[in-house]
Amino acid sequence: MSGKDHDHHDHSDLSETQLRVRALETVLTQKGYVDPAALDEIVEAYETRIGPRNGAAVVARAWCDPAFKKALLADASKAVATLGHVSRVGDHLVAVENTPKTHNIVVCTLCSCYPWEMLGLPPIWYKSAPYRSRTVKDPRGVLRDFGLSLAKDTEIRVWDSTAETRFIVLPMRPPGTENWSQERLAELVTRDSMIGTGLPKQPGAEI
Amino acid sequence: MGGMDGFGKVEPEPNEPPFHEPWEGRVMALSRAMGYAGAWHIDHARFAQERLPPQVYLTASYYQRWALAMETNVVERGLATAEELKSGHALAPGKALPRKFTPALVREGLKRGSFFRQQQAPPRFKVGDRVHTRNIHPTTHTRLPRYARGKFGIVELCHGCHMFPDAVAINRGDDPQWLYTVVFEGHELWGPDADPTLKVSIDAFEPYLEPA
Numbered sequence: 036m037s038g039k040d041h042d043h044h045d046h047s048d049l050s051e052t053q054l055r056v057r058a059l060e061t062v063l064t065q066k067g068y069v070d071p072a073a074l075d076e077i078v079e080a081y082e083t084r085i086g087p088r089n090g091a092a093v094v095a096r097a098w099c100d101p102a103f104k105k106a107l108l109a110d111a112s113k114a115v116a117t118l119g120h121v122s123r124v125g126d127h128l129v130a131v132e133n134t135p136k137t138h139n140i141v142v143c144t145l146c147s148c149y150p151w152e153m154l155g156l157p158p159i160w161y162k163s164a165p166y167r168s169r170t171v172k173d174p175r176g177v178l179r180d181f182g183l184s185l186a187k188d189t190e191i192r193v194w195d196s197t198a199e200t201r202f203i204v205l206p207m208r209p210p211g212t213e214n215w216s217q218e219r220l221a222e223l224v225t226r227d228s229m230i231g232t233g234l235p236k237q238p239g240a241e242i
Numbered sequence: 243m244g245g246m247d248g249f250g251k252v253e254p255e256p257n258e259p260p261f262h263e264p265w266e267g268r269v270m271a272l273s274r275a276m277g278y279a280g281a282w283h284i285d286h287a288r289f290a291q292e293r294l295p296p297q298v299y300l301t302a303s304y305y306q307r308w309a310l311a312m313e314t315n316v317v318e319r320g321l322a323t324a325e326e327l328k329s330g331h332a333l334a335p336g337k338a339l340p341r342k343f344t345p346a347l348v349r350e351g352l353k354r355g356s357f358f359r360q361q362q363a364p365p366r367f368k369v370g371d372r373v374h375t376r377n378i379h380p381t382t383h384t385r386l387p388r389y390a391r392g393k394f395g396i397v398e399l400c401h402g403c404h405m406f407p408d409a410v411a412i413n414r415g416d417d418p419q420w421l422y423t424v425v426f427e428g429h430e431l432w433g434p435d436a437d438p439t440l441k442v443s444i445d446a447f448e449p450y451l452e453p454a
Contacts, residue, residue, distance in 0.1 A: 054330075057268075057330065059312060059313060062322050062332050066336030067335070068342070069272060069342070070342065075271075075345070077271035077343070077351075078261075079348075125354030125356060127357060129399070144389070162304040163249075180251045190439050191441070192425075193442045194423075195387065195442060198401070200445050227254075
């Protein structure tokens with residue numbers, strides 16, 4: 036929906052923010068800096084194509100293919116670039132592996148850095164003050180807000196994305212999924228399991 | 243805001259849509275398109291947000307902050323005037339920008355750029371080194387979080403040499419610096435009451451670190 040569509044709309048029901056954003060888009064368009072049709076394409080890309088299925092495909096591949104998993108953990112940017120079907124991630128992706136001993140959680144306390152290419156746009160809670168403030172200090176409390184309780188002796192490793200490196204969690208493969216296809220496994224991989232605030236779905240709960 | 247208390251529970255929203263209002267999508271797309279055009283760098287966008295008064299920063303939504311930061315950068319970089327933004331109409335032609343995001347570019351244009359830059363010196367630290375983060379409090383943009391200043395940690399990864407946000411945000415060029423993941427024990431950051439199973443890492447540029 037471009038600003039143009041609304042030129043004849045009654046402005047009285049629009050919020051101050053809507054009006055300001057419309058003014059900004061109109062001025063930047065009239066100045067020749069942006070093309071509203073390109074903005075439409077960008078919005079559509081993030082609404083329809085760039086989302087957590089990209090990351091789920093990578094995780095499922097790592098679960099099925101030990102050589103790929105090894106490459107992913109060694110250099111995620113390079114490993115993911117070899118998969119033609121996911122969107123390009125640039126140079127700075129790092130995959131961190133959950134094990135029975137260690138659970139990883141990703142946060143950005145400074146702004147809201149997030150692996151967009153792997154997971155799409157960040158959810159509101161990821162960008163919220165409660166998540167940004169508490170995760171580095173009280174991660175178990177944050178996990179409780181997600182209904183997740185880990186064993187007392189599990190080491191919790193929080194990755195604060197303070198530079199342009201982007202982190203994706205490689206969760207543990209659920210038991211009872213031996214001989215599953217990569218596509219079927221991908222259905223178990225939730226967005227939150229790749230941030231570290233959730234676990235993959237268990238077999239039988241994938242719908 | 244790492245380590246601040248009192249913001250309450252994290253509230254996940256089931257089946258959250260990519261955008262809650264159409265204007266949020268416009269702000270996100272405008273920001274991507276202006277970034278692609280070379281109007282400013284992402285660190286300028288972050289620094290403009292950090293300069294918002296705290297009461298505005300904490301009450302504005304994510305995309306509202308983006309919009310406010312974009313207005314700041316548009317005006318500061320002479321790309322439009324405050325008067326134009328207020329009236330909603332351009333009163334003079336735009337400046338020349340390096341490139342323009344066209345609809346056909348949607349795949350290529352959304353590709354994440356590389357932040358690698360040519361090294362100016364060999365890395366000062368190696369994986370396994372014990373380091374101390376500097377106790378610095380610049381009023382300009384920095385990526386060293388307050389909770390991790392003046393702390394002892396261990397270098398765990400070296401990510402190569404990157405452009406340095408602290409310099410980029412104040413128009414001092416790329417100033418390439420080595421970037422490391424530095425990991426801290428929970429008690430080093432939060433004292434004896436910290437969760438004993440907690441380790442936290444940050445990505446730290448070399449100027450943030452000294453040998454320990």
